[in-house]
Amino acid sequence: MATTSNPSRTPRLALLHALQAVEAAFDRAFGPGGNPWRHLGALSFFLFWVIAVTGIYVYALFDTSVTGAYRSVEHLAREQWYLGGVMRSLHRYASDAFVVTMLLHLLKEYLGGHYYNFRWFSWLTGVPLLWLAYASGIGGYWLVWDQLAQFSIIATAEWLDFFPLFGEPLMRNFLAPRSVDDRFFSLLIFLHIGIPLLLLLGMWIHIQRISRPVTIPPRVLGWGTLITLIAVSVARPAVSHEPADLSLVPAVVQPDWYYMFVHPLMYRLSPGQLWAFAGGSTLLIAALPLLPHPKPQPVARVSLANCNGCGRCFADCPYAAVILQPRNDGRPLARQATVLPDLCAGCGICAGACPSSTPFRSGERLVTGIDMPRQPIGLVRAELERALSRMQGTGRIVVFGCDEAADVKALAGTDTAAISLICAGMLPPSFVEYAVRGGAAGVLITGCRDGDCLYRLGNRWVEDRIRGERQPHLRINVPRERVRIAWADRQDLAGLKRELEAFRTSLAALSEATAGQARPRPKRMGGHG
């Protein structure tokens, strides 16, 4: 909370604010679950597979030789335009879209501050992917062996020659038409298959420290993206330049700016300055986790006396920070939860998953199996009990919110209690029942927008638990019409207020219909309300 309490305090947060406004606009069209801004990583994976499939097709018909390369690609584009041409164009445009989603993903994660503390691994392993993506893409253009390929390969050689790594300048391999032979194309094919495979390996490593990574976008979004790219491929098929001729200089070229912006940039600057730009940018991005940033939040703590090793915290942790180990406290149980501090985000989702986090437990002090030092479940229960005893009126509502989303404290009133949690996913469903049985007419749960949970899975688990599809679930005896979920980010407080009032109205109608039906109160709260 200390980092993001004032969204316009720094340029980064001001930009984040602007991005969230854009995302909210996209929500209206795509819905939060299908919003491309919330699936940039998954879209990148999806585009990679589109590139791979189309690339395999193009490769099957590609002639790996100096004279055959250009001819075979032209044949594909002209004689088989309806399939081969579309495949080639799709290969190019999906590659372009890959750069777009990759860079937007990078920007979004940066603006969201997702690069330090427990996220350093995902951030750092993403940095080489930038180089691998560009190496994969630029290398693909060389295979066509047209004047654009000639321009690009010479520019790349001139750039690499800045460092005297080789006995002779690489550029001397491209001085005359006969300099290039068929074996060179075998090397290019090797690079254009090998580097993307390295990229895929890097992408796999990139998502290793998160559980349940989303690598497939929602079906509607995937189809929409694919159809869009096919439409571009049909409307504007990719075409080659004239064949490469090393005795001439390609005077005017039409570069693919998503990949080849580096070549004009080098000719505007110099090879050394481009190295400084590329190397400096890479180092800066890689070093971001080392720059001053907020301290990590206190990590989850296990109380073995209250942990039965059920594994729900292990199943729900978004960052695989909870593992199950053989019991070591002598109790006749098989396993116990153990927190890996370096991986723990301190989100509290594990506490929300723990069956011991029920407020109905009779002890004066509620201690759960896995808890958050900065907001123990016991304190949440105490806060809820105080709120229930303070509220007045017939339409009393308890709002459970999230520190990272709309500020629920602004909703507090005589008939409304607001409790903000570290993450909405920290809410054990039994607290909802406890509130309803304690006198609340209804419970409103809010948090980050759907698909945009700061801790990835918070709102997904909340919905599943309330629907009864995930343990611990909300018990069946709690009337579902008394529970409402309304996701709202920081900028959507007004919308949340409207949602609250609509909920209040529906609860009033419900109260009239169910007047006279008593709800059993929890034993601990006999004197309240």
Next chain:
Amino acid sequence: MTAAVSPVRFVAQLFLYVPLMVLIGYFSTLPVFVHLPQGQALIRLTFSVAGQRLQECRERSPEELAKLAPNMRAAMDCPRERAPVTVELEMDGKPLYHVVVPPKGLKNDLPSTVYRRLAVLEGSHHFVARLRDRAAGEFNYVQEKTLELRSGDSLVIDFNPAQGGFIFRR
């Protein structure tokens, strides 16, 4: 909360996919980049040549040989360091490029390499290329050539002492 799918939402999605199409389609090939302006040709001056040794080889005396390990007793002592290579290119009587290239290698014993792009106006030009591969003295390789360069031509000026020195090729 997820809103229901509706025709309005479908149209809105279509509306938002259009900028993506335009963005992808446009920057995939445009704007064009003028690598070499009309009316210009490109000279690529490039070579990889080892300068002469800075010091001549000399014969080791018997005493010197005796001090060496048996397997190291080479009769000649040849210091490895090479002289820098100096090259000049003159076009139509005016200097176009001049460089002194040190030898590569940690011991300065590898060839000196040059790669230089020089854009010139199209037309007939008289070139004089000079190279010195020793530490001092006059240029020991000189070549003159008059060439008609067209717009977009790529003229390579290479150097190979085995072929007599400079090589002009298009």
